[in-house]
Amino acid sequence: xxxPLLAKELRDQRPFRWLALFFLGCDVLATLWTEPLxxxxxxxxxxxxxxxxGDLSLMTFLLAFALGNGLLVREQDDRTLEFLDAxxxxxxxxxxxxxxxxxxxxxxxxxxxxGWTLFEQALAHPSLDPGWHLGxxxxxxxxxxxxxxxxxxxxxxxxxxxxxxxxxxxxxxxxQSVLEDRWPWLSVLNPLRLAVPRFxxxxxxxxxxxxxxxxxxxxxxLALALAQFLGVGERLAASxxxxxxxxxxxxxxxxxxxxxxxxxxxRWDPGTEDGGAETPEVSFPEMAPARADTRHYRFTxxxxxxxxxxxxxxxxxxxxxxxxxFMGVEAGEPVRADLGGxxxxxxxxxxxxxxxxxxxxxxxxxxxxxxxxxxTTHVLAQRIVGPEGATRLGSLRxxxxxxxxxxxxxxxxxxxxxxxxxxxxxxxxxxxxxKLEELLEPDTLAAQRDANxxxxxxRVFFEALxxxxxxxxxxxxxxxxxxxxxxxxxxxxxxxxDAFQSAGIDLSQVFDDFFARLDGLVAHHREWxxxxxxxxxxxxxxxxxxxxxxxxxxxxxxxxxxxxxxxxDEAADALEYEGPFPIEEPHWRDTSALSAGVLWYQLGLxxxxxxxxxxxxxxxxxx
Numbered sequence: 001x002x003x004p005l006l007a008k009e010l011r012d013q014r015p016f017r018w019l020a021l022f023f024l025g026c027d028v029l030a031t032l033w034t035e036p037l038x039x040x041x042x043x044x045x046x047x048x049x050x051x052x053x054g055d056l057s058l059m060t061f062l063l064a065f066a067l068g069n070g071l072l073v074r075e076q077d078d079r080t081l082e083f084l085d086a087x088x089x090x091x092x093x094x095x096x097x098x099x100x101x102x103x104x105x106x107x108x109x110x111x112x113x114x115g116w117t118l119f120e121q122a123l124a125h126p127s128l129d130p131g132w133h134l135g136x137x138x139x140x141x142x143x144x145x146x147x148x149x150x151x152x153x154x155x156x157x158x159x160x161x162x163x164x165x166x167x168x169x170x171x172x173x174x175x176q177s178v179l180e181d182r183w184p185w186l187s188v189l190n191p192l193r194l195a196v197p198r199f200x201x202x203x204x205x206x207x208x209x210x211x212x213x214x215x216x217x218x219x220x221x222l223a224l225a226l227a228q229f230l231g232v233g234e235r236l237a238a239s240x241x242x243x244x245x246x247x248x249x250x251x252x253x254x255x256x257x258x259x260x261x262x263x264x265x266x267r268w269d270p271g272t273e274d275g276g277a278e279t280p281e282v283s284f285p286e287m288a289p290a291r292a293d294t295r296h297y298r299f300t301x302x303x304x305x306x307x308x309x310x311x312x313x314x315x316x317x318x319x320x321x322x323x324x325x326f327m328g329v330e331a332g333e334p335v336r337a338d339l340g341g342x343x344x345x346x347x348x349x350x351x352x353x354x355x356x357x358x359x360x361x362x363x364x365x366x367x368x369x370x371x372x373x374x375x376t377t378h379v380l381a382q383r384i385v386g387p388e389g390a391t392r393l394g395s396l397r398x399x400x401x402x403x404x405x406x407x408x409x410x411x412x413x414x415x416x417x418x419x420x421x422x423x424x425x426x427x428x429x430x431x432x433x434x435k436l437e438e439l440l441e442p443d444t445l446a447a448q449r450d451a452n453x454x455x456x457x458x459r460v461f462f463e464a465l466x467x468x469x470x471x472x473x474x475x476x477x478x479x480x481x482x483x484x485x486x487x488x489x490x491x492x493x494x495x496x497x498d499a500f501q502s503a504g505i506d507l508s509q510v511f512d513d514f515f516a517r518l519d520g521l522v523a524h525h526r527e528w529x530x531x532x533x534x535x536x537x538x539x540x541x542x543x544x545x546x547x548x549x550x551x552x553x554x555x556x557x558x559x560x561x562x563x564x565x566x567x568x569d570e571a572a573d574a575l576e577y578e579g580p581f582p583i584e585e586p587h588w589r590d591t592s593a594l595s596a597g598v599l600w601y602q603l604g605l606x607x608x609x610x611x612x613x614x615x616x617x618x619x620x621x622x623x
Contacts (some may be wrong), residue, residue: 005094005194009101015082016067020108057147057192064106065150068155070099072172072229095229100150105146110144110195139206144193146211150191153218156225170259187215190455245350253366289340296331301339301359309339311365312372315434319369322411323376327384328475335379337372352382352390370412377404381478395491396481396499397451398444402458403523406466409459420607423528425456427523429615430529436511440493447570450602450614460521464513469505475502531555532613535562535603539620540586546594546622547586548601559608566602567617568595580604580612591622598622 014239072095104193112138154172158165180186188210196207204332290303295317301309316337324331339359355375381403385393393400409421427448428434434457438445445451465473480486480502488499500507522529540547550562564587565579581587583603591597599622602615 001204002089002093002097005089005097007061008103009098009307013067013101013105015106015159016102016105020063020105020112023109024064024112024116027113030117031120057195060106060110060144060148061151061192063109063170064102065104067106067296068152069159070155071102071152071159072225073159074163082190084154091230092226096132097246099152103148103287106148106152107145109140110148113143114144126521136464140195143207143211146215147191147194150194150214150218153221154191157221157228159225160228164456172372189217194617199449211549215441225326226382231540235267246547255300266444267494288570296334296335298334299337299339301402305339305359308359308363308368312359312368315369316372319373319412320376323380323407326407326411326471326479327380328472329380329384332383335376337375353379353517355379366412366414370408373412374408375402380495381406384475384478385474385482388484389478392481392486392499393478394496395442395495396441396462397460398454399477399496399499400458401454406462406474419579419608421456421459422521423525423607424611424613425527427532428453428457429515429518430522432524433616437493441491446574449575449616450604450612452612456611457518460517461510461514464517465505465510468510468513473503473505473618477505479503528557535605535615536602537564537620539599539622541591541622544591545600546587547588548583548599549586549604550583556605562603563606564601564603564611565614567600569598569600570617580606594622 089449101352115371116138116324154169155165158168160166163424170214176186176190186209191214194210194214195208237282276357289300290306290309292299292301292309294313297316298315298318299309299316320335335354338354338356342354347615353377355372357368357371357375359368362371378400381393382390382398433449438448439454439457442451442454445453448598462474469476477499486499486502497507531554533552533556535550535552538549540549548562548564552562556562562583563580565581566584566589567576567577600615600617601620601622602617604612
């Protein structure tokens with residue numbers, strides 16, 4: 001007879017299972033929207049997801065209480081209990097079947113989130129955090145079961161009060177909150193805090209006292225609920241129910257319940273859990289980085305990336321020799337190369353004799369080889385200019401990045417690699433957005449358009465330079481930048497002119513060739529450029545928010561997408577930009593988060609390779 005009862009309960013509790021799955025899906029989607037999949041720090045994720053005031057604990061509490069509130073009394077209210085009494089089973093059996101199915105239904109959400117956390121850790125396995133931490137996940141899962149059981153027991157015990165059960169719950173929670181202020185040790189009776197992570201290093205601190213007390217209390221409440229279900233006090237409960245059926249009394253109970261929960265919310269202070277005591281944080285050990293030396297490099301990288309690093313290590317010295325031969329510089333001391341990470345929005349960075357790369361983001365050996373060539377070019381360029389010229393070289397951003405991009409694409413990228421790079425250069429030229437004063441002033445270029453235009457445009461510039469003055473021309477300009485008698489504090493066009501004049505190169509002639517090459521790219525891609533849409537922004541306002549919607553004057557090419565990004569003001573650094581975000585639907589932002597009531601946004605078309613053709617920055621006052 002157990003199987004039919006089990007099937008009945010599974011059917012009756014189906015709406016709550018769907019609700020639990022809905023909560024789980026919302027949490028997963030929110031995580032995917034806000035955090036890169038597989039790159040979330042495990043310890044931070046663990047602590048934030050399982051805190052007492054988090055969505056996981058609160059929604060589990062509400063789900064369990066709502067389910068338990070109607071689990072037993074519904075059979076009486078629907079008059080199906082008499083039918084069940086006629087079956088060859090007992091109320092005792094029916095009670096435990098209902099309880100176990102309800103417990104499984106409630107646990108769909110919290111244990112589902114535990115499974116998702118484990119899945120994220122599996123994807124993040126190449127990071128410096130090597131462990132699965134199954135002990136921590138197992139511990140929190142056990143405590144979640146105990147927590148759900150405690151809440152269900154409380155709900156079942158209060159269920160005969162019908163509409164008063166929520167009122168009593170509010171009174172209990174409010175009383176618990178008030179008493180905890182006076183006697184903090186009473187927090188051991190709070191089921192919301194049972195599963196709060198507490199660690200010493202990586203060692204889980206089990207709340208044995210709280211667990212024992214709450215399981216004992218849950219046992220007592222379940223015994224009370226079972227007694228009520230078996231008919232003990234049935235007349236008293238029926239009498240109380242009749243007294244509460246008056247419409248005015250029901251309204252009073254509802255208002256009282258709402259008022260109590262409002263009072264509880266006003267007292268809620270997540271920052272003072274456990275009487276203001278500091279909650280220990282979990283500290284997971286990091287994997288020791290691996291090291292490998294070649295003739296020209298000293299590599300460090302996460303040991304979990306050893307397999308991916310292997311092909312790069314094999315080709316590293318040939319990459320160095322290729323760049324060194326083109327730059328015409330001595331080999332010098334080995335370059336220190338950290339493959340464990342780089343700045344935001346970058347595949348690699350370089351400073352003096354050190355370079356950094358995001359090897360975890362470079363899945364193909366060819367990509368890693370090209371990035372290594374790009375960053376090695378920066379390192380060798382800095383060696384040529386020396387310490388005196390490093391600042392001057394950094395100020396000539398299109399020269400600096402253009403040289404590295406030229407070397408990367410000429411020697412290390414396949415001929416058809418990232419064709420969108422050429423398309424973007426042609427598009428900005430066709431739109432008459434390649435302005436000499438902006439190219440020579442990197443801050444102006446970033447403020448008006450896109451600082452990353454120095455990569456595709458700089459590459460074309462060096463193609464023009466090498467075509468007219470030979471392969472030694474870049475090294476000649478670098479040597480001029482690093483000369484001892486170079487004027488101090490030259491910026492922009494004056495710094496460019498001084499370096500090229502000292503190198504014996506006519507800068508204006510090179511720029512003439514540069515623009516001619518861009519015109520050639522425009523002619524080559526004319527048909528494609530004519531079909532390329534230009535996104536425009538439409539701003540909407542609603543309930544303290546401002547939304548940005550993209551309007552297109554044509555069809556977006558296959559594989560491309562419309563994106564937007566934001567900044568706080570005109571002088572914001574590129575590392576502070578927010579985005580790019582997809583904008584298939586309006587993108588909403590709180591007006592309170594805007595600087596001086598001004599919305600700065602930039603729309604663009606992102607290619608399949610992740611390169612973006614941006615429109616000029618737009619400034620809108622929304623207040």
